[in-house]
Amino acid sequence: MSSSDGVNGDQRLELASRIMDGRGSDADLQKLQVLLEDDAEFRREYLRYANLVSALGDGCESEIAEVAKVAVEVGGSRTVADRQVWLAYRRSLTLSGVLLGLLIGLLGTSLAWSMSERRLVVTVEAVRGLADGGFESLSGSLPSGFPQTVSAWSGDTAEVMKTVFAVETADGGFRGKSLRFVTPGSDATALQGPATSCDVFQIVDLRTPKLRGLRSGEASLELAAEFLDLRPARAEPPVSLYCQMFVFRGVPEEMYREWPRRNGEALASAAAWHRSSGSGARLPVHLNARCFLPHEADFVVVQLAARPDTPLADLGEVYVDEVSLRLRLQPTLPEREVLLGRSR
Amino acid sequence: MGARETDRHERFQGLYLQHEGALRSFLRTLLPVPSDATEVMQNVAIVLWRKFEDLGASSEFRRWAFGVARLEALQFRRMKARDRHVFDEGLLQLLASEAEQDADLLATEREALSECLQKLESSQRLLITATYGDGARLDEYSKRSGRTAMSVYKAIHRIRMRLLDCVRHRVIRRADR
Numbered sequence: 001m002s003s004s005d006g007v008n009g010d011q012r013l014e015l016a017s018r019i020m021d022g023r024g025s026d027a028d029l030q031k032l033q034v035l036l037e038d039d040a041e042f043r044r045e046y047l048r049y050a051n052l053v054s055a056l057g058d059g060c061e062s063e064i065a066e067v068a069k070v071a072v073e074v075g076g077s078r079t080v081a082d083r084q085v086w087l088a089y090r091r092s093l094t095l096s097g098v099l100l101g102l103l104i105g106l107l108g109t110s111l112a113w114s115m116s117e118r119r120l121v122v123t124v125e126a127v128r129g130l131a132d133g134g135f136e137s138l139s140g141s142l143p144s145g146f147p148q149t150v151s152a153w154s155g156d157t158a159e160v161m162k163t164v165f166a167v168e169t170a171d172g173g174f175r176g177k178s179l180r181f182v183t184p185g186s187d188a189t190a191l192q193g194p195a196t197s198c199d200v201f202q203i204v205d206l207r208t209p210k211l212r213g214l215r216s217g218e219a220s221l222e223l224a225a226e227f228l229d230l231r232p233a234r235a236e237p238p239v240s241l242y243c244q245m246f247v248f249r250g251v252p253e254e255m256y257r258e259w260p261r262r263n264g265e266a267l268a269s270a271a272a273w274h275r276s277s278g279s280g281a282r283l284p285v286h287l288n289a290r291c292f293l294p295h296e297a298d299f300v301v302v303q304l305a306a307r308p309d310t311p312l313a314d315l316g317e318v319y320v321d322e323v324s325l326r327l328r329l330q331p332t333l334p335e336r337e338v339l340l341g342r343s344r
Numbered sequence: 345m346g347a348r349e350t351d352r353h354e355r356f357q358g359l360y361l362q363h364e365g366a367l368r369s370f371l372r373t374l375l376p377v378p379s380d381a382t383e384v385m386q387n388v389a390i391v392l393w394r395k396f397e398d399l400g401a402s403s404e405f406r407r408w409a410f411g412v413a414r415l416e417a418l419q420f421r422r423m424k425a426r427d428r429h430v431f432d433e434g435l436l437q438l439l440a441s442e443a444e445q446d447a448d449l450l451a452t453e454r455e456a457l458s459e460c461l462q463k464l465e466s467s468q469r470l471l472i473t474a475t476y477g478d479g480a481r482l483d484e485y486s487k488r489s490g491r492t493a494m495s496v497y498k499a500i501h502r503i504r505m506r507l508l509d510c511v512r513h514r515v516i517r518r519a520d521r
Contacts, residue, residue: 022378037435046439050376052457054365056457
């Protein structure tokens with residue numbers, strides 16, 4: 001857009017924003033039309049902006065309202081596509097009465113029936129006790145040692161910092177921090193032991209009324225994390241990346257005295273790992289571990305680790321981010337093949 | 345309802361839900377005024393269902409649905425153009441063609457959006473939730489929060505720009521995998 005039109009780059013999308021929010025005048029729409037006709041690059045920006053506004057306004061309201069809280073999924077499959085189908089499905093409950101009337105009128109009550117059935121399947125929600133899984137609230141070095149309180153990260157030498165994927169913000173800051181594993185350490189209860197692994201932990205309290213009301217077999221925990229080994233490809237030594245959890249009964253704040261000796265007393269545990277030798281292509285590795293949640297569980301210890309094959313003073317650019325702990329509830333109802341309303 | 349009709353219903357339902365986000369986005373591009381896009385979306389859904397027999401392979405659904413949506417948007421434009429300004433037909437056709445060409449990229453960006461929402465600060469998420477959730481209106485939010493409507497609108501726009509940046513990064517990152 002030329003400056004002679006009196007509208008600079010930022011103002012062009014602000015103009016589009018005004019119209020898309022329902023605040024634009026006829027004159028605004030005319031101005032936008034001229035801008036779009038004149039500039040192919042701006043049309044491309046506009047397409048992306050309209051796409052975003054549409055997704056936020058129409059498609060993601062459930063997602064937005066439930067960010068890090070509740071995500072309802074279908075069918076045991078956890079793909080993004082499935083979730084979007086489900087979100088779309090939920091949206092479609094409020095879609096025009098015209099469409100619903102048409103479908104129901106033509107097809108009888110099966111649509112309404114299938115909608116009500118779908119809610120019975122599986123729900124997945126974030127365990128709110130896991131704090132700052134994106135490492136956005138922290139900066140600098142992580143507190144050292146096994147955590148003595150719940151919902152706080154601590155462990156071996158590690159630091160929260162900006163990665164190449166961070167996004168600059170308008171106020172000069174940035175979003176998109178990650179946790180870098182710095183130096184392997186020894187177990188807190190065996191300080192003379194070998195420093196083989198850089199471990200960070202968070203204890204998550206599970207003693208909530210909702211969780212207390214669950215029966216064994218109804219729920220499972222899912223721990224997920226995204227690891228990033230930004231060392232060059234074929235870096236030495238290889239580093240094993242771990243994402244694991246241990247479910248315990250007892251007082252979470254006392255666990256630091258006995259970690260890791262009490263590991264054998266865990267009611268349940270799960271782990272996922274990946275051996276990495278760097279990645280020239282900056283490939284993130286998604287690890288996901290799942291275990292059943294026993295009804296007597298009081299807390300879970302989340303452990304993320306980077307373990308080099310040979311001793312290393314500094315692990316280099318090995319990061320973890322996007323840690324999430326989710327509770328999957330599967331009531332003991334007849335299993336259904338849910339995608340798009342089919343029942344069996 | 346017979347088995348054949350049930351199959352047809354389920355097939356339509358599946359395809360419609362799979363592509364509903366893309367369709368909404370497509371229409372919003374052509375008709376940026378929110379109430380216009382909503383109205384046409386309803387018509388599109390009805391036409392798609394009525395003409396569903398015309399669809400060949402399921403893989404053609406999006407292209408077919410975009411075609412229907414383009415025609416419905418044009419018809420809507422002709423009707424409304426008598427009373428007020430709407431994009432002219434040439435621009436509407438141009439936007440429709442470019443939106444179809446970029447449909448895969450735009451779908452990837454919508455997928456990446458949920459990850460980016462989680463990266464927002466809590467106050468920003470609250471603002472987005474308050475203004476988009478359950479049809480709440482920006483004006484109502486501004487009254488409740490004691491901010492001027494203009495300040496809320498600007499904040500929303502800034503958040504959207506931030507999300508666009510984030511989405512762009514995420515898509516590049518996925519492409520590198």
